[in-house]
Amino acid sequence: MISLICICISWWALQNLKLDLVIRHPKGPQGKLLHLLLAIVLGKFVADFIIQYLGYTHMLRYLF
Template identity: 65%
Template sequence: MDLSGANNVSGVVGVSGLVSIVVSLICIALAWWALQNLKLDLFIRHPKSAQGRLLQLLIAVVLGHFVSGFILDYMTWSQMIRYMF
């Protein structure tokens, strides 16, 4: 029985998962870095408290998730273009 096709598919899926994780973490880190410049004291009473930092982290995760979703979708769409011709 030839398992080279199955190994190839599992390798592609593994690389795709790894790329998704890395892109997501990079986008979350960039969102966190960008949020450091935001004046949260206009919206939060104590932005340096644990609750303020947690809110900032959650906002970074949400923003990073949306940005990484866009980047990963764009990468997938650009790879699909080769099947047009």
């Protein structure tokens, strides 16, 4: 669930990214696919970070 939420947030955040500076036709199918893949990769990294952070904070109580 966290991964899906982070992917949606990444998709929303990447809407302001100007892909026309990187690719020729950002509105074409390849541009849309690139946008989708960037959102998935970024969302997955953010979700992994959040899950690891929550795991580490729960393990802090065993440290002391």
